[in-house]
Amino acid sequence: xxxxxxxxxxxxxxxxxxxxxxxxxxxxxxxxxxxxxxxxxxxxxxxxxxxxxxxxxxxxxxxxxxxxxxxxxxxxxxxxxxxxxxxxxxxxxxxxxxxxxxxxxxxxxxxxxxxxxxxxxxxxxxxxxxxxxxxxxxxxxxxxxxxxxxxxxxxxxxxxxxxxxxxxxxxxxxxxxxxxxxxxxxxxxxxxxxxxxxxxxxxxxxxxxxxxxxxxxxxxxxxxxxxxxxxxxxxxxxxxxxxxxxxxxxxxxxxxxxxxxxxxxxxxxxxxxxxxxxxxxxxxxxxxxxxxxxxxxxxxxxxxxxxxxxxxxxxxxxxxxxxxxxxxxxxxxxxxxxxxxxxxxxxxxxxxxxxxxxxxxxxxxxxxxxxxxxxxxx
Amino acid sequence: xxxxxxxxxxxxxxxxxxxxxxxxxxxxxxxxxxxxxxxxxxxxxxxxxxxxxxxxxxxxxxxxxxxxxxxxxxxxxxxxxxxxxxxxxxxxxxxxxxxxxxxxxxxxxxxxxxxxxxxxxxxxxxxxxxxxxxxxxxxxxxxxxxxxxxxxxxxxxxxxxxxxxxxxxxxxxxxxxxxxxxxxxxxxxxxxxxxxxxxxxx
Numbered sequence: 048x049x050x051x052x053x054x055x056x057x058x059x060x061x062x063x064x065x066x067x068x069x070x071x072x073x074x075x076x077x078x079x080x081x082x083x084x085x086x087x088x089x090x091x092x093x094x095x096x097x098x099x100x101x102x103x104x105x106x107x108x109x110x111x112x113x114x115x116x117x118x119x120x121x122x123x124x125x126x127x128x129x130x131x132x133x134x135x136x137x138x139x140x141x142x143x144x145x146x147x148x149x150x151x152x153x154x155x156x157x158x159x160x161x162x163x164x165x166x167x168x169x170x171x172x173x174x175x176x177x178x179x180x181x182x183x184x185x186x187x188x189x190x191x192x193x194x195x196x197x198x199x200x201x202x203x204x205x206x207x208x209x210x211x212x213x214x215x216x217x218x219x220x221x222x223x224x225x226x227x228x229x230x231x232x233x234x235x236x237x238x239x240x241x242x243x244x245x246x247x248x249x250x251x252x253x254x255x256x257x258x259x260x261x262x263x264x265x266x267x268x269x270x271x272x273x274x275x276x277x278x279x280x281x282x283x284x285x286x287x288x289x290x291x292x293x294x295x296x297x298x299x300x301x302x303x304x305x306x307x308x309x310x311x312x313x314x315x316x317x318x319x320x321x322x323x324x325x326x327x328x329x330x331x332x333x334x335x336x337x338x339x340x341x342x343x344x345x346x347x348x349x350x351x352x353x354x355x356x357x358x359x360x361x362x363x364x365x366x367x368x369x370x371x372x373x374x375x376x377x378x379x380x381x382x383x384x385x386x387x388x389x390x391x392x393x394x395x396x397x398x399x400x401x402x403x404x405x406x407x408x409x410x411x412x413x414x415x416x417x418x419x420x421x422x423x424x425x
Numbered sequence: 426x427x428x429x430x431x432x433x434x435x436x437x438x439x440x441x442x443x444x445x446x447x448x449x450x451x452x453x454x455x456x457x458x459x460x461x462x463x464x465x466x467x468x469x470x471x472x473x474x475x476x477x478x479x480x481x482x483x484x485x486x487x488x489x490x491x492x493x494x495x496x497x498x499x500x501x502x503x504x505x506x507x508x509x510x511x512x513x514x515x516x517x518x519x520x521x522x523x524x525x526x527x528x529x530x531x532x533x534x535x536x537x538x539x540x541x542x543x544x545x546x547x548x549x550x551x552x553x554x555x556x557x558x559x560x561x562x563x564x565x566x567x568x569x570x571x572x573x574x575x576x577x578x579x580x581x582x583x584x585x586x587x588x589x590x591x592x593x594x595x596x597x598x599x600x601x602x603x604x605x606x607x608x609x610x611x612x613x614x615x616x617x618x619x620x621x622x623x624x625x626x627x
Contacts, residue, residue, distance in 0.1 A: 271556065273537070273555075273556045274537075275532075275536065275537040275539065275552065275553070276513050276514040276515045276532065276536055277512065277513045277514075277532075277539055277541075277550065277552065278512035278513070279490075279492075279552070281470070281471075282509075282511070282512035284471060286470050286471065289468055289470055289476070292466075292468070296466070298465065298466070298478070298480070298488065298555070299486050299488055299554065299555030299556040299557075300488075300490075300554055300555070301490075301537055301552065301553070301554055301555075303513075303514055304514060305512060305514075329516070351514070351515070352515070352516050352517075353514045353515065353516060354426055354427055354513075354514060354515065354516040355514055356514065425470075425471045
């Protein structure tokens with residue numbers, strides 16, 4: 048008996064009982080099921096926790112079965128926890144193993160047994176399997192995981208191993224929002240390359256607020272990034288591929304507010320958040336902590352005169368709620384002392400002295416733009 | 426920087442740029458003559474925009490990026506430069522080195538050094554790109570001089586354009602004429618076809 052195919056995104060029109068539609072990156076086109084096919088490189092799959100309602104199913108196909116017969120097939124966790132060794136060391140090893148499994152281990156549980164019918168040549172049609180004991184809901188959190196399944200068939204009441212398959216699974220909180228799509232322009236399907244980054248940065252986030260906060264923090268605290276007023280990663284489209292390349296390269300790079308707003312919006316929305324990039328105009332700022340700056344270094348507290356500044360808004364301007372990965376505000380009221388605060392889900396301006404706008408702008412109107420954006424990713 | 430502001434400086438230079446008689450085709454950022462540091466990264470950024478990064482081996486963290494976008498004509502490049510600068514947060518950008526480009530702008534003191542200029546049908550950004558700031562005026566000057574220089578060797582013909590491969594690019598010279606890219610070829614306006622010189626630069 049052989050496993051031939053495993054389909055995770057077997058219903059591209061829905062994410063309620065199967066995987067999302069994703070692509071590797073903007074140049075590759077959609078990853079089309081089967082994500083696992085004998086003799087071919089394995090493709091990743093992604094699930095949106097909050098979109099799932101009811102049982103999650105996969106589909107699989109087999110060969111080498113009984114000609115014209117029926118067999119019960121299932122898959123169990125192929126990498127179960129090892130038996131715990133005795134003593135303190137054994138306990139420590141078990142704890143570490145449990146932590147690693149919590150964040151990177153199997154999230155899909157096991158493949159429930161189903162009867163598979165084989166044709167006269169011993170091949171099966173695509174057969175639907177229900178996942179059991181899976182932890183995608185309700186406690187799933189942002190993560191990139193490896194699921195190893197040991198496939199078994201039943202013979203005379205005994206389960207016989209016949210195959211092991213390994214799958215890369217991303218877990219996001221909701222169906223990705225704009226610029227990401229689930230149909231249409233394949234270059235705007237969620238990129239696995241971007242999921243790698245977003246899931247690493249927001250690992251463990253259980254809520255959209257936590258996810259957006261972690262993405263904002265990582266964009267702001269990249270030690271290889273520094274601020275320059277020029278948009279370096281695209282103003283019409285967002286050059287996400289370039290940003291990811293520079294982040295992973297370890298070499299220095301510069302970025303401005305638009306680049307930061309694009310990174311925060313695009314990566315957060317990949318996890319299910321609903322942020323948008325929005326500008327406001329004409330200002331001289333109060334001192335703020337520059338991108339990746341050391342709050343204890345007075346030289347890192349800077350003042351700029353800007354034509355515009357761009358940040359992330361919850362949905363649109365009407366939410367009055369913002370994130371800014373480009374800077375940290377000074378919340379101190381004492382001259383010569385600074386208290387850094389990363390703007391995360393902060394009120395833009397409701398008249399309070401500690402709102403984002405009065406903490407950022409010293410002089411100037413800060414007039415809002417008329418539209419918010421979700422820049423197309425390239 | 427608002428487009429109306431940059432166009433106040435760009436518009437008066439438009440006519441001279443239009444008649445410069447210089448066109449570059451398939452030019453990539455990494456083909457630029459940068460004599461400082463080691464070429465460490467090449468990026469195609471979509472459309473005709475490319476970026477290359479040079480690292481200074483003597484100064485860890487010191488990097489220069491060159492971002493080049495090819496446009497159909499010098500006039501298009503001048504307008505595109507104004508569009509590019511809209512994506513710069515600063516309210517105003519001072520003029521860049523006077524001998525760089527048809528027109529150039531620069532970051533003011535206190536900002537990471539950067540020069541933005543238009544030359545022929547290219548817009549070119551020369552930016553300090555690492556966590557250690559690097560002066561870029563000299564780099565911009567060298568790059569621009571190389572863009573405008575007449576290549577050594579005998580010129581080829583217009584048919585050579587279709588045979589260019591790899592990182593080679595085409596430099597077309599026709600002093601006094603307006604050169605415009607069109608469907609893979611070149612339209613020569615207000616000039617004589619006979620005066621057109623085509624160089625393939627490897």
